[in-house]
Amino acid sequence: MYKPEWLSEGAERLIAKWSRGKWSRGKQQPYDVLIVGSGYGGAVAAERLALTQQTDEHGNKRNLRVCVLERGMEHLPGTFPNSFSQLPGHVRFSRFDDPIVKGVAKGLFDIRVGKDVSVLLASGLGGGSLINAGVAATPHPEVFKKGWPKQITDEFSTPQAIDAAYGAAARALGAEIAQIEKTAEFPRIAKHDEFVDLTRRLGGKAFITVDHGECKRCGDCATGCNFGAKKTLSTSFLAEARRHGVEIYTGATVSHIEKRHDGWSVFLALTAQPRPLVENPLHEVRARTVILAAGAFGSPEILMRSKERCRDLGLSQQLGERFSINGDMISALYNQPRRVNAAPAEDADLERRFVGPTITGIARKGTSAKDRVVIEELAIPGALRRVFEEVVTTSAMLDNFGRNDFSDHEPITPRDPQAEGQPIREPKADTFAVDGDAIERTQVFACMGDDGAGGRLELVPGWNTDENVRRVQGGAIRVHWPKAGEHDIYRVQDDALVELAKDRGTFLRNPLWQPIPKGISGSLSGKKPSGLLFSVHPLCG
Numbered sequence: 001m002y003k004p005e006w007l008s009e010g011a012e013r014l015i016a017k018w019s020r021g022k023w024s025r026g027k028q029q030p031y032d033v034l035i036v037g038s039g040y041g042g043a044v045a046a047e048r049l050a051l052t053q054q055t056d057e058h059g060n061k062r063n064l065r066v067c068v069l070e071r072g073m074e075h076l077p078g079t080f081p082n083s084f085s086q087l088p089g090h091v092r093f094s095r096f097d098d099p100i101v102k103g104v105a106k107g108l109f110d111i112r113v114g115k116d117v118s119v120l121l122a123s124g125l126g127g128g129s130l131i132n133a134g135v136a137a138t139p140h141p142e143v144f145k146k147g148w149p150k151q152i153t154d155e156f157s158t159p160q161a162i163d164a165a166y167g168a169a170a171r172a173l174g175a176e177i178a179q180i181e182k183t184a185e186f187p188r189i190a191k192h193d194e195f196v197d198l199t200r201r202l203g204g205k206a207f208i209t210v211d212h213g214e215c216k217r218c219g220d221c222a223t224g225c226n227f228g229a230k231k232t233l234s235t236s237f238l239a240e241a242r243r244h245g246v247e248i249y250t251g252a253t254v255s256h257i258e259k260r261h262d263g264w265s266v267f268l269a270l271t272a273q274p275r276p277l278v279e280n281p282l283h284e285v286r287a288r289t290v291i292l293a294a295g296a297f298g299s300p301e302i303l304m305r306s307k308e309r310c311r312d313l314g315l316s317q318q319l320g321e322r323f324s325i326n327g328d329m330i331s332a333l334y335n336q337p338r339r340v341n342a343a344p345a346e347d348a349d350l351e352r353r354f355v356g357p358t359i360t361g362i363a364r365k366g367t368s369a370k371d372r373v374v375i376e377e378l379a380i381p382g383a384l385r386r387v388f389e390e391v392v393t394t395s396a397m398l399d400n401f402g403r404n405d406f407s408d409h410e411p412i413t414p415r416d417p418q419a420e421g422q423p424i425r426e427p428k429a430d431t432f433a434v435d436g437d438a439i440e441r442t443q444v445f446a447c448m449g450d451d452g453a454g455g456r457l458e459l460v461p462g463w464n465t466d467e468n469v470r471r472v473q474g475g476a477i478r479v480h481w482p483k484a485g486e487h488d489i490y491r492v493q494d495d496a497l498v499e500l501a502k503d504r505g506t507f508l509r510n511p512l513w514q515p516i517p518k519g520i521s522g523s524l525s526g527k528k529p530s531g532l533l534f535s536v537h538p539l540c541g
Helices: 011-019 040-050 084-090 141-145 150-155 159-173 190-198 237-243 295-309 382-401 436-440 488-500
Strands: 031-036 053-055 061-063 066-070 091-095 098-103 109-113 117-122 203-205 247-250 252-260 263-270 283-292 329-334 361-365 373-378 443-449 456-459 477-480 506-508 533-535
Touching: 011 247, 011 263, 011 283, 031 040, 031 263, 031 295, 040 066, 040 237, 040 283, 066 237, 066 252, 084 091, 084 382, 117 295, 141 150, 141 159, 190 203, 190 361, 190 373, 190 443, 237 247, 252 283, 252 295, 283 295, 295 456, 295 477, 329 382, 329 488, 373 488, 382 436, 382 506, 443 488
Parallel strands: 031 066, 031 283, 066 247, 091 109, 117 533
Antiparallel strands: 053 061, 091 098, 109 117, 203 361, 252 263, 263 283, 329 443, 329 506, 361 373, 373 443, 456 477
């Protein structure tokens, strides 16, 4: 696999430097700050600390020595997958009943398959910014009124304070209002216009971190932008940090940390070990201060591993508690009257798809935390078109089974007993097959809301066996959240979309959440499968 190194170096170089004794353990610590993770938290911390100076005992000022460790690889435009056949080479996954990561250890797409909740994460330099839609949305002021430390509650006590802070963040990330208008190169974005019409103008354009001058409107933001139009952290905070001397290493998976009298020891292994069962794959690096910014799964896993190894490590009893998926739910409105163009064909010319960025429209509905939902329209990347159309077609077929059909059916073959004296019509297309035209007229929605944060993260049993403890790849953590899908927020979202989509097509619920449509589930005996959730927005305390 091609391994670009524009901002970063491979972790094997860091290990080699330490092994050669370039930094003596008995002398000054090699780093003032070591940051684990290169997503939004890690990248911002690295950039801010790179500009910070420290005064020594002699009154001399110097820049802090800062190091960033990233588990995944660095990705540049042109290296992201743009076909279904390329995706397997970029996927790593783990299961709730197995602590060992499967697939490609350095894969960009990190899928956590759970019993109750499954999650898609990004693994690479820049974290989620590599594959997210880059939406910069300001939350409702009520969000900060409870459940936060007092300092945060006080700081964001007014709408003006929230707008000022989020405005500064949006400018730093390069967020701009979505451009959906017709240009000399592109027509208007159809999926946006249909969304605004459908939501009855409850919302409008989203602010997104996309350079519209470079954007080809191919719709592939969620599998990585190959045109360099997406403003990822690698083009902003990480690039600035690197310019000011921050060392960035990729392919480094942190196992745990240990407290020392003068700082911390960070134990790491190569994400893709050339010899996965070497006697001791862990290597030690020291720093005065460690910042864990490895995400909603990565940071808790490191802390839980650390706690198991060092029982007197002072950690909160709330570690891993109050896990949330931001109330994520994806659904679709199938076979609308007008063309939506939200799922381009994989083989379509990237610059002639005219889809637009993944998200350009956002709407809000509700007045309180219990019924407030955010609705966004989505584009499906070309590499996932085939998967999408198969899932949608199957869901539509099952939905049709639950509908009464009282129409007259003309005979379609002379062998039909009712065919005598009747005209024989031409057979229609197979209603169970993929209908490309119906897919072109299908709108995709992402809904979010307050899901109560009732989940809990825990290490997967077996993570610390003699064999598994040497397979440090980051993925031995799972979500425990029975009946997560029964939270009221999903009913609220469902009701809102059903109301908006009335008489405009076939509303299809997420098949993980409701695999059997309501129209036929009532006629089946026994327990009905339901309630499984899938998210791209995990949050954890």
